[in-house]
Every structure is written in structure tokens, then in C-alpha cells.
Amino acid sequence: MDQFLAFFLKNAKGMNFQQLATEFLPHYSSLVSKAGGILSPETLSNIQKALQDGKLKDVVDQIHEALTAAEDAPLEVAVIGESGTGKSSFINALRGLSHEAQESAKVGVVETTMDKTPYQHPKYPKVTFWDLPGTGTPNFLPDTYLERVGFANYDFFIIISSSRFSFNDAVLAEKIKDVGKKFYFVRTKVDSDLYNEEKTKPTFFKKERVLQQIQDYCLANLSEIGVSEPRVFLVSNFDVNAFDFPRLEEILLKELPAHKRHAFALLLPNFSDAAIDMKRDFLREKIWLDAMKSAALSFVPFMTFFSGFDLPKQEACLKDYRKYFGLDDKSIEETAEKLGTSVQDIRAYIKCWDFWSFVKDDSIPAKVTHCVESFCAVKGGPTASVIQGLKVYFLRLKFLNTVVDDAKLLLRKIETANLA
Ligand SMILES: Nc1nc2c(ncn2[C@@H]2O[C@H](COP(=O)(O)OP(=O)(O)O)[C@@H](O)[C@H]2O)c(=O)[nH]1
Ligand SMILES: [Mg+2]
Structure with missing residues (x-):
């Protein structure tokens, strides 16, 4: 994922649009869930065409429309x-x-x-x-x-x-x-x-x-x-984890129109590693599309994206991820009851609790620097908006990976308790 962003920044700056158009689809396909992604075939071909023509504003609009449709889809x-x-x-x-x-x-x-x-x-x-x-x-x-x-x-x-x-x-x-x-x-x-x-x-x-x-x-x-x-x-x-229930969920996802998949993927119960991974894939795709959108936007004259590194917004995002994976306050309370333990006990071993530990994480600026190095080599330094966009990208990936690990850990605890 990160390689493509670095590649995108470098080639957008170098105006190698043909390269970008060629690499976009294979990269997108390797990134999305096996049940399919959020972008429809039509949107994908529009994005590819816009990349080819160097119309980065159109790329931004296409991604924005697809993400909004996915979020609003009933x-x-x-x-x-x-x-x-x-x-x-x-x-x-x-x-x-x-x-x-x-x-x-x-x-x-x-x-x-x-x-x-x-x-x-x-x-x-x-x-x-x-x-x-x-x-x-x-x-x-x-x-x-x-x-x-x-x-x-x-x-x-x-x-x-x-x-x-x-x-x-x-x-x-x-x-x-x-x-x-x-x-x-x-x-x-x-x-x-x-x-x-x-x-x-x-x-x-x-x-x-x-x-x-x-x-x-x-x-x-x-x-x-x-x-x-x-x-x-x-x-x-x-037992939604047994028999054909998981296969049914996967087929329903596959057969939904692209913009509806997101809504369905998020509601799947967290009862197996496969269901957790499926959800993770959809959210990861969304994080990547957001990053790609802000990267493209930073090359559009007079449109520099500078909503900045808005902390409350990032905190709200972590909260959403916790909700998607059954790690919100209410779900944790229910799980504690099921396990016959306390909320404090669960909080002691899951890591997605402390928002500030993510913000203070040193590995994020290091990743941003690494990602912009190849881009800087083209000419001049990266704009502030590129840096901010990448910061948000790496932070959200970190949220997601941590929440996914916690969800799996909790699932193991539940499984062990059920066997006992
Ligand atoms: N063993 C078993 N019982 C079920 C299952 N699904 C529903 N039931 C039971 O079948 C009865 C009717 O279920 P309900 O969901 O009210 O059916 P509805 O009338 O179609 O809404 C209830 O006693 C349920 O507990 C299942 O998958 N396995
Ligand atoms: Mg009924």
C-alpha cells in the first residue's frame, strides 16, 4: 500500500501519468477484500482514464463520490x-x-x-x-x-x-x-x-x-x-460461525453492488478471524482511498487540502473502528459479562484504548519521512498537505491494525471460555 502512495507522489510530481494509470488497477486489485472492493468497475475505469489524462481533480472527485456513496448507502x-x-x-x-x-x-x-x-x-x-x-x-x-x-x-x-x-x-x-x-x-x-x-x-x-x-x-x-x-x-x-453462515455472508458481500458492500461488511459479527479480516480489508481500502484522494488533491492548483491533522477527527475515527470490531464501551461491557470478568480486566490487555499512545507513536513520523524521500528526490520538498495526508494515513492504519489484533485476542478469550 505504502509503495503505491510513494510511487503515486513521485510520478504525479514527475507528471508520468501513463505510468500511474498502468499501475493503478493492479495495485487496487491486490489491495481489496476477496469479496470485492468499494469502487465499481465504472469508477475504476473513470479513475484510470483521469490518471492517464493527468486530470487529478477528476481522480479526487471520483474517489470522493464513491466513498460518500459507500458511507451513505442504505x-x-x-x-x-x-x-x-x-x-x-x-x-x-x-x-x-x-x-x-x-x-x-x-x-x-x-x-x-x-x-x-x-x-x-x-x-x-x-x-x-x-x-x-x-x-x-x-x-x-x-x-x-x-x-x-x-x-x-x-x-x-x-x-x-x-x-x-x-x-x-x-x-x-x-x-x-x-x-x-x-x-x-x-x-x-x-x-x-x-x-x-x-x-x-x-x-x-x-x-x-x-x-x-x-x-x-x-x-x-x-x-x-x-x-x-x-x-x-x-x-x-x-452459531453464525458454523456451517454455511460464513459462506453466505461472503457471497452476499460479493454480489452486492460495490457501494453497498462497505455497509454490509461492517455489520458482520466478529465471530471468526475471517470475518474480522474481511472487515479490516474494507476499512484498509477506505484508508488508502482517502490517502490517495488527499495525495491527488495536493497536486491540484488552488485546491490544496489542508484540513490539517485534526485530533478530534482522528479520535472519532478510532472510536468508529472500535465500534466496528466490538471494542466500544457497550460491547466490552457485554463481553466482560459473558466472560465473567470485569471491564478493567479486558482493558488491561487490549491496546486500542489509549488514543494518546497512538498520537505519540514515533514510528509514524518515521514512516512519513520514508514515504516522502523518493518524492523529494524529484524536485523540491513535499508540501505540508502531503505530509499531513500521510500522517493521517499511517495513524489510521495503526488504529486499524491495533483494533484488529485486539478483536482477535478477545475472540481467542471468548473461544477459550466457551471450551472451558
Ligand atoms: N435449533 C435451532 N433452533 C432454532 C434455530 N432458529 C430458530 N430456532 C428456534 O425456532 C423457534 C422459532 O424461531 P423464530 O426465530 O421465532 O422463527 P420465526 O417465527 O420464523 O420468526 C424458536 O424456538 C427458536 O429458538 C436454529 O438455527 N436452530
Ligand atoms: Mg418471527
């Missing part, structure tokens, strides 16, 4: 399924809430209403999960259902079942496809299938075989009712 997820299949539990699992949490969707309540119910994500108010009326009720009218629930508002649909998918589910899937939206079949409660199988056939029980059977059965069931090439994910709402 995400609306529709969850459909018959009553009792685990819709509410699935929504709670994706929202990272325990089923007993106050703001959680009520579990085990028989549906009495035909209305759709919105559940806002507790940390990301722009993300809403919609518990839609079931397809199994006599009132289900496939021809008008999608209109009635306002299908155009949803980014994608999850169709849930805990046994066989119904004919109505298939009709609905077809209709969702016809209106150009994506849908995913989720088969819940595989934990209890496994439990029952093991209880009834202890000698022959093999977890993988049972899961394969459920998968085959779902696929046969869906093709029987007319869904072509269905994708089925086997999950337990009690």
Missing part, C-alpha cells in the same frame, strides 16, 4: 419464510444480537400480524432487516405479494425454511428473479438435525454425511418445485 434486507422457521432468530444473528437482547426480534412468537416489520441494525442505522409476512398463510397471494411488500426497496431476499421449501417459496423466487433482484435459500436449524441424527443413529452418525443429505434434499426439493440452479445455505442461527 441496505434493506428482506427475510421471508413461514412462521417458526427461524426468521426472527436469523435476523438477530445477522444483527449480532442475542435472542434475549431488548432490541432483538422476538423469537418463538407466533405471527399474528401480516405486516412487514423492520429491524434496524443496532450499530448501523442505515441497515434494516425486514421480517416479511410468511408465504405459508392462506392470505399469501403470489401475484400481488411483491408489490404489496414493496419489493423495489430491498437489496436482496432471503427465503428461509427449516424443513422443505414450499411451492409458494418457489413461485416467489421466480417472481423475485423476474423483477431483477437476488434471492438466497437458507435452511435453518441444522444443529438440531445433527443432534437428532446423532441421538437416533449413534453408530452410523457422521456429521458431514448428514449435512450433505440435508443439502441434497433441499436441492432436490427446490428443483422438484421448479427452481432452476438454486443456491442453498445450511445454517444454525445459534
Whole structure:
């Protein structure tokens, strides 16, 4: 990452725009998460063209627009399924809430209403999960259902079942496809299938075989009712780190439009190193794009970016990162309770607590100096805005890496406590 910034500064100053355009895409692709990045193919080609033409102001505008769109993007997820299949539990699992949490969707309540119910994500108010009326009720009218629930508002649909998918589910899937939206079949409660199988056939029980059977059965069931090439994910709402839950999250991310990925990536619960790394990749991309934007801006006449090294802004950024990784005050309190320990005890071994230790960190100015050395060699010294931009860049990377390490450390503690 740092090499490209140094390379960018040097070549922008030397006006080697062709070089910049050639190196930009391969570098960007190597940087982003395996689920894809924040920039759409269209934005990427616009940036490449602007670099080629030496129009650095256009580069700034393209990155700025993409980052703003990513930050403002609402995400609306529709969850459909018959009553009792685990819709509410699935929504709670994706929202990272325990089923007993106050703001959680009520579990085990028989549906009495035909209305759709919105559940806002507790940390990301722009993300809403919609518990839609079931397809199994006599009132289900496939021809008008999608209109009635306002299908155009949803980014994608999850169709849930805990046994066989119904004919109505298939009709609905077809209709969702016809209106150009994506849908995913989720088969819940595989934990209890496994439990029952093991209880009834202890000698022959093999977890993988049972899961394969459920998968085959779902696929046969869906093709029987007319869904072509269905994708089925086997999950337990009690364990989002197991079975197909992580794969489902990754595919949802991949298939979202670029500007919506950011919102979804941040809300993924922190239940595995892979989920933590995925989030880290999105935030790292954002840090890099911000740095690239401020670097480009420093070459635009009369536009010198000088919001400066604004400490409260940096402190707010660290706070956000802590929130994304479950290290904010409220989450730490909940984790302490889960671990049967105190907040002080957790604070003693995580490092992302002390903002001032980051500000005083000597390695950051050293990195900035190293990065501008090659740039200075071209002609003249770096402008103050370049130095400030790089300082922010290295500081935020340090925040991020520290928060990620802390999140993983805490995850290990939770895993150990669960095994004990
Ligand atoms: N074993 C198991 N039980 C589940 C799972 N998901 C939901 N349940 C249980 O199934 C019942 C119905 O769940 P709920 O989420 O209220 O379903 P809804 O009516 O579709 O919203 C509750 O008793 C849940 O605890 C799961 O993945 N595994
Ligand atoms: Mg429910």
C-alpha cells in the first residue's frame, strides 16, 4: 500500500501519468477484500482514464463520490419464510444480537400480524432487516405479494425454511428473479438435525454425511418445485460461525453492488478471524482511498487540502473502528459479562484504548519521512498537505491494525471460555 502512495507522489510530481494509470488497477486489485472492493468497475475505469489524462481533480472527485456513496448507502434486507422457521432468530444473528437482547426480534412468537416489520441494525442505522409476512398463510397471494411488500426497496431476499421449501417459496423466487433482484435459500436449524441424527443413529452418525443429505434434499426439493440452479445455505442461527453462515455472508458481500458492500461488511459479527479480516480489508481500502484522494488533491492548483491533522477527527475515527470490531464501551461491557470478568480486566490487555499512545507513536513520523524521500528526490520538498495526508494515513492504519489484533485476542478469550 505504502509503495503505491510513494510511487503515486513521485510520478504525479514527475507528471508520468501513463505510468500511474498502468499501475493503478493492479495495485487496487491486490489491495481489496476477496469479496470485492468499494469502487465499481465504472469508477475504476473513470479513475484510470483521469490518471492517464493527468486530470487529478477528476481522480479526487471520483474517489470522493464513491466513498460518500459507500458511507451513505442504505441496505434493506428482506427475510421471508413461514412462521417458526427461524426468521426472527436469523435476523438477530445477522444483527449480532442475542435472542434475549431488548432490541432483538422476538423469537418463538407466533405471527399474528401480516405486516412487514423492520429491524434496524443496532450499530448501523442505515441497515434494516425486514421480517416479511410468511408465504405459508392462506392470505399469501403470489401475484400481488411483491408489490404489496414493496419489493423495489430491498437489496436482496432471503427465503428461509427449516424443513422443505414450499411451492409458494418457489413461485416467489421466480417472481423475485423476474423483477431483477437476488434471492438466497437458507435452511435453518441444522444443529438440531445433527443432534437428532446423532441421538437416533449413534453408530452410523457422521456429521458431514448428514449435512450433505440435508443439502441434497433441499436441492432436490427446490428443483422438484421448479427452481432452476438454486443456491442453498445450511445454517444454525445459534452459531453464525458454523456451517454455511460464513459462506453466505461472503457471497452476499460479493454480489452486492460495490457501494453497498462497505455497509454490509461492517455489520458482520466478529465471530471468526475471517470475518474480522474481511472487515479490516474494507476499512484498509477506505484508508488508502482517502490517502490517495488527499495525495491527488495536493497536486491540484488552488485546491490544496489542508484540513490539517485534526485530533478530534482522528479520535472519532478510532472510536468508529472500535465500534466496528466490538471494542466500544457497550460491547466490552457485554463481553466482560459473558466472560465473567470485569471491564478493567479486558482493558488491561487490549491496546486500542489509549488514543494518546497512538498520537505519540514515533514510528509514524518515521514512516512519513520514508514515504516522502523518493518524492523529494524529484524536485523540491513535499508540501505540508502531503505530509499531513500521510500522517493521517499511517495513524489510521495503526488504529486499524491495533483494533484488529485486539478483536482477535478477545475472540481467542471468548473461544477459550466457551471450551472451558
Ligand atoms: N435449533 C435451532 N433452533 C432454532 C434455530 N432458529 C430458530 N430456532 C428456534 O425456532 C423457534 C422459532 O424461531 P423464530 O426465530 O421465532 O422463527 P420465526 O417465527 O420464523 O420468526 C424458536 O424456538 C427458536 O429458538 C436454529 O438455527 N436452530
Ligand atoms: Mg418471527
